[in-house]
Structures are given as structure tokens and as C-alpha cells.
Amino acid sequence: MNSPRTPGLAASRLDTTTLVDNFSDLHAPLDPHEAAVAADRCYFCHDAPCVTACPTDIDIPLFIRQISTGQPEASARTILEQNILGGMCARVCPTETLCEEACVRMTAEHKPVEIGRLQRYATDAVMRANSHPFTRAAETGKTVAVVGAGPAGLACAHRLAMHGHTVSLFDAKPKPGGLNEYGIAAYKSTEDFAAREVDWLMQIGGITLHTGRKLGEDFTLNELQTDFDAVFLGIGLGAVNALTCDGNDKGGVADAVSFIEDLRQAADLSKLTIGRDVVVIGGGMTAVDAAVQAKLLGAENVTISYRRTQAEMPASRYEQDLATAKGVRILSETMPKAIHGNGTATEIELEYTTSENGKLKGTGETLRLRADQVFRAIGQTFAAFDGPDLDHGKIAVTGAGRTSAKGVWAGGDCTKGEDLTVVAVADGRDAAEDIHATLMGTAQ
Amino acid sequence: MADLTTDFIGIKSPNPFWLASAPPTDKEYNVRRAFEAGWGGVVWKTLGAEGPPVVNVNGPRYGAIYGADRRLMGLNNIELITDRPLETNLEEMARVKADYPDRALIASIMVPCDEASWKAILPRVMETGADGIELNFGCPHGMAERGMGSAVGQVPEYIEMVTRWCKQYYDRPVIVKLTPNITDIRGPAQAAKNGGADAVSLINTINSITSVDLDLFAPEPTIDGKGTHGGYCGPAVKPIALNMVAEIARDPNTHGLPISGIGGVTTWRDAAEFMVMGAGNVQVCTAAMTYGFKIVEEMKRGLSQWMDEKGYTSTSEFIGKGVPNVTDWQYLNLNYVTKARISQDDCIKCGRCFAACEDTSHQAIWMHEDRTFEVNDAECVACNLCVDVCPVENCITMEELAPGVVDPRTGREVSAEPGNWTQHPNNPSAQAAE
Ligand SMILES: Cc1cc2nc3c(=O)[nH]c(=O)nc-3n(C[C@H](O)[C@H](O)[C@H](O)COP(=O)(O)OP(=O)(O)OC[C@H]3O[C@@H](n4cnc5c(N)ncnc54)[C@H](O)[C@@H]3O)c2cc1C
Ligand SMILES: Cc1cc2nc3c(=O)[nH]c(=O)nc-3n(C[C@H](O)[C@H](O)[C@H](O)COP(=O)(O)O)c2cc1C
Ligand code: SF4
Numbered sequence: 001m002n003s004p005r006t007p008g009l010a011a012s013r014l015d016t017t018t019l020v021d022n023f024s025d026l027h028a029p030l031d032p033h034e035a036a037v038a039a040d041r042c043y044f045c046h047d048a049p050c051v052t053a054c055p056t057d058i059d060i061p062l063f064i065r066q067i068s069t070g071q072p073e074a075s076a077r078t079i080l081e082q083n084i085l086g087g088m089c090a091r092v093c094p095t096e097t098l099c100e101e102a103c104v105r106m107t108a109e110h111k112p113v114e115i116g117r118l119q120r121y122a123t124d125a126v127m128r129a130n131s132h133p134f135t136r137a138a139e140t141g142k143t144v145a146v147v148g149a150g151p152a153g154l155a156c157a158h159r160l161a162m163h164g165h166t167v168s169l170f171d172a173k174p175k176p177g178g179l180n181e182y183g184i185a186a187y188k189s190t191e192d193f194a195a196r197e198v199d200w201l202m203q204i205g206g207i208t209l210h211t212g213r214k215l216g217e218d219f220t221l222n223e224l225q226t227d228f229d230a231v232f233l234g235i236g237l238g239a240v241n242a243l244t245c246d247g248n249d250k251g252g253v254a255d256a257v258s259f260i261e262d263l264r265q266a267a268d269l270s271k272l273t274i275g276r277d278v279v280v281i282g283g284g285m286t287a288v289d290a291a292v293q294a295k296l297l298g299a300e301n302v303t304i305s306y307r308r309t310q311a312e313m314p315a316s317r318y319e320q321d322l323a324t325a326k327g328v329r330i331l332s333e334t335m336p337k338a339i340h341g342n343g344t345a346t347e348i349e350l351e352y353t354t355s356e357n358g359k360l361k362g363t364g365e366t367l368r369l370r371a372d373q374v375f376r377a378i379g380q381t382f383a384a385f386d387g388p389d390l391d392h393g394k395i396a397v398t399g400a401g402r403t404s405a406k407g408v409w410a411g412g413d414c415t416k417g418e419d420l421t422v423v424a425v426a427d428g429r430d431a432a433e434d435i436h437a438t439l440m441g442t443a444q
Numbered sequence: 445m446a447d448l449t450t451d452f453i454g455i456k457s458p459n460p461f462w463l464a465s466a467p468p469t470d471k472e473y474n475v476r477r478a479f480e481a482g483w484g485g486v487v488w489k490t491l492g493a494e495g496p497p498v499v500n501v502n503g504p505r506y507g508a509i510y511g512a513d514r515r516l517m518g519l520n521n522i523e524l525i526t527d528r529p530l531e532t533n534l535e536e537m538a539r540v541k542a543d544y545p546d547r548a549l550i551a552s553i554m555v556p557c558d559e560a561s562w563k564a565i566l567p568r569v570m571e572t573g574a575d576g577i578e579l580n581f582g583c584p585h586g587m588a589e590r591g592m593g594s595a596v597g598q599v600p601e602y603i604e605m606v607t608r609w610c611k612q613y614y615d616r617p618v619i620v621k622l623t624p625n626i627t628d629i630r631g632p633a634q635a636a637k638n639g640g641a642d643a644v645s646l647i648n649t650i651n652s653i654t655s656v657d658l659d660l661f662a663p664e665p666t667i668d669g670k671g672t673h674g675g676y677c678g679p680a681v682k683p684i685a686l687n688m689v690a691e692i693a694r695d696p697n698t699h700g701l702p703i704s705g706i707g708g709v710t711t712w713r714d715a716a717e718f719m720v721m722g723a724g725n726v727q728v729c730t731a732a733m734t735y736g737f738k739i740v741e742e743m744k745r746g747l748s749q750w751m752d753e754k755g756y757t758s759t760s761e762f763i764g765k766g767v768p769n770v771t772d773w774q775y776l777n778l779n780y781v782t783k784a785r786i787s788q789d790d791c792i793k794c795g796r797c798f799a800a801c802e803d804t805s806h807q808a809i810w811m812h813e814d815r816t817f818e819v820n821d822a823e824c825v826a827c828n829l830c831v832d833v834c835p836v837e838n839c840i841t842m843e844e845l846a847p848g849v850v851d852p853r854t855g856r857e858v859s860a861e862p863g864n865w866t867q868h869p870n871n872p873s874a875q876a877a878e
Contacts, residue, residue, distance in 0.1 A: 036513075036514075037512065040513065045793075045796065049793065049815070104792040107792040107793065108836060
């Protein structure tokens with residue numbers, strides 16, 4: 001067996017038990033008594049600020065009260081009515097910047113009601129029972145193509161199916177789920193939750209899933225516009241920002257999202273190779289996830305290099321603390337200058353930065369870190385294609401996701417707004433309501 | 445440390461905390477451990493007449509009401525009096541009293557409502573050296589069906605009659621324990637006094653069904669598919685008990701009749717409140733059953749600390765001190781005007797005051813655009829509901845309007861002179877103030 005100190009890229013740096021433990025639930029599920037105590041802390045606020053803070057407007061005080069009164073399944077229904085991926089959101093939402101940040105208990109005592117964990121408690125009850133609380137309305141005879149089976153597409157497809165429309169759901173990948181399946185950190189979506197949630201969601205009926213079918217290659221938008229009554233695009237961000245520094249093409253340099261995707265799809269984590277010295281370039285959630293998971297796989301030294309100050313990192317303070325607690329070093333105000341090594345990376349050269357009138361520039365001072373693996377996590381971008389008009393590089397939308405193309409809606413990461421699972425769900429749901437109203441002739 | 449020694453109707457105990465007649469005082473083993481833990485006295489689990497003892501159910505005998513985190517707020521029981529032979533209890537009582545002469549040991553008794561039964565048991569109790577007796581006229585279940593317990597306590601004539609027998613055949617103090625399952629507690633208290641009782645103790649438990657099993661469609665505790673009403677006790681009953689104690693203490697006919705306060709006493713504060721309302725000491729059951737004998741330590745230390753802070757050196761200095769302040773509604777000062785004040789610094793913006801006032805009170809709280817909350821004095825009737833629902837202590841307070849200030853709600857100046865309903869112009873039978 002290898003160890004964290006084995007040089008270069010190596011698999012099995014940690015024993016299987018440690019690996020399994022490292023990638024188990026970040027937050028253990030609440031047991032019924034813990035849930036009752038946690039739920040009791042909710043004040044049942046008037047016009048609750050947490051609801052306003054939730055992009056899907058879940059009636060949080062109500063679902064928590066339903067937990068208090070001993071009905072987690074009824075509570076889950078309250079959640080799922082607004083957010084059909086309430087189970088995943090309970091696991092991945094940065095609640096510290098959403099509902100829990102708005103909780104009045106933050107003002108009172110800096111300890112919010114544990115809304116995320118309570119949401120998981122409720123939705124787990126439904127998942128465990130494998131009961132689907134919604135039924136499909138009578139068929140309308142209308143057909144809708146939904147492209148992209150990520151959170152946006154899934155939420156849209158479910159809501160459309162519920163209203164009785166017939167949905168064809170296309171995705172380029174072999175599995176549905178989008179980043180829930182391929183991107184979210186492994187310790188947030190354990191026990192194949194993403195796949196189980198999709199299976200559960202499909203119980204509504206009326207949705208036919210077509211995987212391995214890519215818009216632009218296997219079919220065109222025009223064909224969809226002709227063959228279906230409406231089209232929804234939830235195709236996420238297909239491209240990553242390029243890193244422009246010397247040695248960027250050396251072995252051991254990769255996109256963080258690919259690393260995470262490999263990790264998420266690995267049947268056996270002990271077969272996955274990881275460097276001894278890993279450097280992640282970036283400062284967002286992806287950078288943190290890549291760094292933390294590299295550490296959990298057994299890398300000896302993991303460093304996040306971020307070009308601005310730590311306070312400016314897009315990753316929340318909570319995520320930053322998670323990273324440092326797991327032993328990741330955050331090196332702010334540094335940017336990559338060159339990656340050295342004979343064919344494969346052995347070192348990274350970073351330059352310190354400073355900001356002048358908001359403009360970032362190098363100070364000339366550099367430092368070198370050992371690096372046998374470098375992950376780029378400097379942002380994803382929309383992979384433009386011949387389709388509707390764009391705005392700031394993403395699909396331009398007005399209202400509930402209406403694009404410039406006739407009968408085409410869009411939502412999620414491929415449109416403006418925060419790139420979060422919960423935002424994608426809200427977009428998909430709202431577009432579905434607008435599509436429904438349009439198809440049934442009730443739209444304003 | 446203040447001295448907690450208490451003299452209750454001539455019975456001395458090192459502190460005013462007695463264990464009430466109940467499972468904690470059911471036998472020698474318990475009582476010895478209670479005394480070791482520091483309890484000032486015990487009222488032994490109620491004795492029955494000579495002969496085969498009563499039997500208890502063999503299924504569950506308690507029902508419970510919980511607060512957050514399963515805090516026990518109320519307990520209900522269907523237990524009967526002692527199910528051990530009279531002889532055994534008497535022997536144990538004698539042994540314990542001999543070993544703990546400084547502690548109070550009271551025998552609780554419940555025998556059929558005839559003179560012979562009482563005449564038979566009293567000399568036996570006398571022999572144990574117990575400091576006094578307590579007549580159980582309170583159990584609301586089981587024994588009441590057999591014409592004892594609350595069946596006696598609900599008929600003032602029986603109370604008086606039995607008390608008289610006891611005073612006749614027993615020459616130590618007699619305490620009459622009252623049932624709250626009546627319409628006016630003053631009647632039974634008066635009857636006890638008429639019968640010559642040295643004191644009353646109250647309350648016994650309240651008739652209740654704590655909950656219903658929604659699968660069995662039966663009350664809990666459920667015995668083979670059926671349940672019966674039980675006696676309610678614990679923190680939830682304290683307000684009811686406090687009022688009954690105060691009623692007896694302030695009624696001119698019973699004023700001065702010593703009272704042993706019982707019902708929901710859980711902390712030193714509860715005890716102090718009962719004593720301020722006129723109780724000479726307190727008895728505790730549910731709190732001990734919930735937390736064990738050790739809680740008496742908190743009660744003793746707490747009461748002593750409070751007495752030190754107030755400068756009291758003896759419990760007699762504050763017993764009954766609040767009784768003159770308990771009055772009838774009609775004598776409350778209607779010219780005392782307050783308004784709710786919300787501290788913006790302390791407010792956490794939960795909006796509960798708004799929901800409460802807007803939906804269920806007087807629409808006197810504004811919720812502003814920026815989610816700040818403010819009281820509209822022109823509508824505030826000073827009901828205090830916002831204070832009660834606010835989760836932050838002292839965030840909302842009631843501010844007194846000074847005499848001369850105009851109350852924007854009524855448009856009238858606040859009067860410096862008190863004025864109550866008996867003098868109010870809206871009262872058809874008002875007498876003009878002299
Ligand atoms: C590493 C990482 C970690 C993240 N962690 C979090 C987190 O913890 N919490 C959080 O809230 N958010 C997180 N996010 C963001 C979140 O995953 C996204 O905001 C969310 O998945 C967006 O959903 P979507 O449906 O718009 O897009 P996606 O999830 O990207 O789904 C798009 C789908 O469309 C398919 N597709 C793309 N192009 C085509 C095409 N041409 N034809 C057919 N199908 C196509 C893709 O295969 C994919 O299945 C993370 C993102 C990354 C990259
Ligand atoms: C402030 C207040 C005022 C009440 N006034 C009346 C009343 O005027 N008439 C009445 O029949 N009950 C009155 N009640 C009793 C309630 O109707 C109800 O019976 C009681 O509160 C018990 O129910 P609850 O505890 O479930 O709310 C009042 C209760 C409250 C709290
Ligand atoms: S005291 Fe009563 S009336 Fe006044 S603001 Fe508070 S809830 Fe409203």
C-alpha cells in the first residue's frame with residue numbers, strides 16, 4: 001500500500017476504511033429525537049426571512065412545524081411542492097449564505113435553526129418509503145422537449161409532467177442528474193443519492209429519458225422546435241475557463257471538474273490516483289471541493305492558490321473553514337506564473353498579487369511549491385452553440401426563462417443568476433409553469 | 445447562607461422542602477435515601493386500612509406531556525394508595541423516624557369514611573412516632589370510586605366530619621389534603637378548618653386524560669385497550685395550585701390557616717412563590733420523580749441565595765408576604781396605563797409580536813418595509829401578548845405612562861388617582877368615589 005508521502009501520482013494512499021470514512025456524509029443525518037429538538041428551535045416567524053432567502057421559496061416554518069408534530073413525510077411534501085429536488089438541495093445548498101443566514105436565530109445567537117439538516121430529515125423519510133407524493137394530471141396531448149437532465153431540466157420536466165404534458169428529456173451524458181451526478185462533492189451526495197433521486201422523481205410518469213443524446217450533434221434546436229410544442233434548455237455550463245500560464249499542458253495538470261467527475265464515477269476510490277503535492281487554482285466552490293477531496297484521498301499537501309484576498313473568495317466562509325479544517329492550505333493573493341517539470345509537473349511557480357484601483361497585478365515576488373498535480377478551477381463558461389441570443393455569454397432570458405427563440409425556454413447555469421442547484425431548480429420549475437400557461441393558453 | 449429551618453404547625457424541619465405522599469415516600473429504602481439527600485421531611489405514601497392491601501394495575505400507570513427536548517411538563521397517574529401491608533409501613537416509619545429525629549415524618553391516611561376505621565388506625569400511627577398525619581381527601585381515581593379520596597374531598601360535610609374524628613382520636617397535628625377537583629377551593633378549606641384541622645395541604649392531582657393513542661383510539665396510559673382518567677401533576681399544574689393556595693390565604697374566613705403548598709414545585713423559585721402566596725412549606729413529587737432526590741440541593745441553595753439577597757434570615761419573614769397583593773379584578777387600578785415598547789437593539793425580527801397583535805389582538809404593531817417592528821400607541825391596549833410571544837427576554841417591555849400624559853388610544857390624560865371598576869362610570873352598580 002502507498003502512503004500520503006508516496007511520490008508522484010499514486011492510488012491507495014489511505015486504507016479502505018479511512019477512505020470510506022472520509023467520503024461518508026459530511027453532516028450525518030439527524031435521528032428523530034435530534035430532529036425534534038432542532039425543529040423546536042424554529043420560531044415560526046411571521047413572513048419568515050428564511051423563506052425569502054430560499055430561491056425556491058420553500059415554506060420553511062411550516063415544514064419544520066410538521067417535523068415537530070411528528071409527520072416528516074407530510075413535511076417533505078411541503079418541501080417538494082416548491083422544490084422537487086429538496087433532497088439534494090438539503091445536502092448541497094450553501095445554507096450558510098441562503099436560508100440559514102437569514103434565520104433570526106443568527107441575529108439572536110449566531111446559531112441558526114439547522115434548516116438544511118431538517119430538510120434532509122424530512123425528505124429522507126419520503127425517499128426511504130420510496131413514496132411519490134404527487135400524481136400526474138390528465139394528459140394534455142402537448143409535448144415538450146427538455147434538454148439537459150441536470151437540476152434545471154429535471155425540475156422543469158417534473159412540473160410539466162405533473163401538469164399532464166408529455167416530456168422527452170435528453171442528455172448528452174450516459175447518466176441523468178447533471179452536476180448532481182458528476183459534479184457535487186462526494187461527501188455531500190453519498191450512497192448514490194443523485195441517481196436514486198432521479199429514479200424517484202421519474203415516478204411521476206410522463207417523462208421519457210434519452211441519455212447519450214446531444215443537442216447540436218444528435219439533433220438540432222430547429223428539429224426540436226418543429227417536433228415539440230415547446231423546448232426547455234437546461235444545458236448548464238459545458239466549457240471551462242482556460243489557464244494561461246507556462247507549462248499548462250504538462251502531465252498532471254487537469255480541470256478540477258474532470259477530476260471530480262472521475263471521483264464521483266469511481267466504483268472503487270482506492271483505485272483513484274492522486275498526487276502527493278496538489279495545487280488547486282481558483283477560489284470558488286469547485287476549487288474547495290477539488291482540494292478537500294484531494295486531501296481526503298490522501299494527498300500529503302493540498303494548497304488552494306487564489307489570486308485575490310481570502311475575504312474575496314467566492315466560496316463561502318463556511319466552505320473555506322471546511323477546507324482548512326480538512327488540512328487544506330489557502331494561499332490567497334497568488335497567481336500561477338509557470339508550471340515546471342520535465343513532461344510532467346513537479347513544481348508550480350506562483351506570483352504574489354496586489355490590487356491597484358481594483359485592478360489585479362503581480363508584485364514580481366514569486367514562490368515555488370512542489371506540485372505533482374495541478375487542478376484548474378477558475379470557472380466554467382457556457383459552451384455557446386448556434387441557438388438563441390446570448391447575454392454576457394449565457395442564454396439571454398426574460399421573465400420565467402423565455403429566450404429569443406420561438407417556443408424555447410432556458411434556465412439553470414446556462415442562464416444568468418447564481419450557479420447553484422437550488423437556483424437551477426427554481427428556474428426549471430418557473431419555466432415549466434410558464435410553458436404550461438402558454439400551451440394551455442392561460443399565459444398573461 | 446440563610447437559615448432554612450422551618451416550623452410548620454409546630455413540626456420543625458431543617459428546610460421547607462418535604463416530599464409529598466407518593467412513590468418517592470413509598471418505603472423505608474426511599475425515605476432513608478431522601479433524608480440522606482437532604483429533604484426536610486416526607487409525607488409517607490398513603491396508608492390504607494388493616495387487611496389485604498389494594499392492588500395496582502400491572503400495565504403502565506403514567507401519562508406524560510412533554511415540552512421541547514422531552515422535558516416533562518405534566519404527568520398523570522392512575523396509581524392507588526400503598527399496595528404494601530399496613531404493618532410493614534408502620535414498622536418502617538417507626539424505624540426511620542427514630543433514626544432521623546430532626547426530619548419531619550407525616551403519615552398520610554385514607555381509610556373508609558366511618559368513625560370506626562379512623563379510630564382503629566390512628567393509635568397505630570401514633571405509635572410510630574410520626575410528627576403528624578395528613579388526610580388524603582384528594583386522589584381523584586380508583587379510590588374515589590370506592591367512596592374515599594376525592595369522593596370525600598368533594599363533600600365539605602365529610603371533610604369536617606372526618607377531621608373532627610381525627611382531632612378526637614389523635615393528639616398530634618392534623619393536615620387535610622385537598623382535591624382541586626371542585627369548583628371553589630375555599631369551601632373544602634373552610635370545612636377542614638371547622639373540623640379543627642391544624643393545616644391544609646394542596647393540591648392533590650387534577651382529573652385528566654393526558655393523551656389519546658390514535659391507533660388504539662384509547663386514552664393513555666392504556667391498559668389492554670382501555671384507559672381511565674388519572675391525576676395530573678408536575679410543572680403544568682403549578683398555576684392552578686398557586687391560585688388555590690392564594691385563594692385560601694386571602695379569604696377572611698380561612699386567612700391564617702396554615703398551608704402546605706403542593707403542585708408543580710420544581711425549583712427554589714416555585715417554592716418561594718408558593719410561600720409568598722401563603723404556604724408555610726412546600727411538598728414535591730413530580731420534580732423528584734423526574735430528576736431524583738438530588739434536586740433538593742438546588743432548591744435549598746437557591747432559596748437560601750434568594751433570602752440572602754433579600755436580607756431574610758428566616759422563612760417566616762416572607763411567608764404570605766404577597767397575599768395582600770392578591771385582590772379581586774374589580775379592585776385593579778384602571779387608571780394605570782402602559783404601552784408596549786420594542787427594543788430595536790434586541791429585536792431579532794422574527795415578527796411573532798406582529799403576527800400575534802395583528803391576527804389575534806389589537807392591530808397595534810406596525811411592520812415596516814425594512815422589517816422593523818414598532819408599537820402604535822394609538823391602538824395598543826397594553827395586553828402584553830407581544831411580550832409573552834417574543835422569544836427574546838426583555839426585548840419588549842411595558843412602559844408606564846406617567847400621570848398627565850395623554851394616552852393616544854383614549855385621548856384621555858392619565859390620572860394620578862387610582863380608579864377601579866367599582867367606581868367606573870360604565871359600571872351600573874358603581875359607587876361614586878368619596
Ligand atoms: C464541482 C462543482 C461543485 C458544485 N457544488 C455545488 C454545491 O455544493 N451546491 C450547489 O448548490 N451548487 C453546486 N454547484 C453548482 C451546481 O452544480 C449547478 O449550479 C447546477 O448543477 C446547475 O444545474 P443545471 O441543470 O443548470 O446544469 P447541470 O447540472 O450542469 O446540468 C446540465 C445537463 O445538461 C447536459 N447537457 C449539456 N449540454 C448538452 C447538450 N448539448 N445536449 C444535451 N445535454 C446537454 C449535461 O450533460 C448535464 O447533464 C457545483 C458545481 C460544480 C461544478
Ligand atoms: C385571552 C383569552 C380570553 C378568553 N376569553 C374567553 C371568553 O371570553 N369566553 C370563553 O368562553 N372562553 C374564553 N377563553 C377560553 C378559550 O376559548 C379556550 O377555551 C381556552 O383558551 C382553552 O383553549 P386553548 O388553550 O386550546 O387555547 C379565553 C382564552 C384566552 C386565552
Ligand atoms: S401589548 Fe397587546 S395591544 Fe399592545 S402592542 Fe403588544 S400585543 Fe399589541
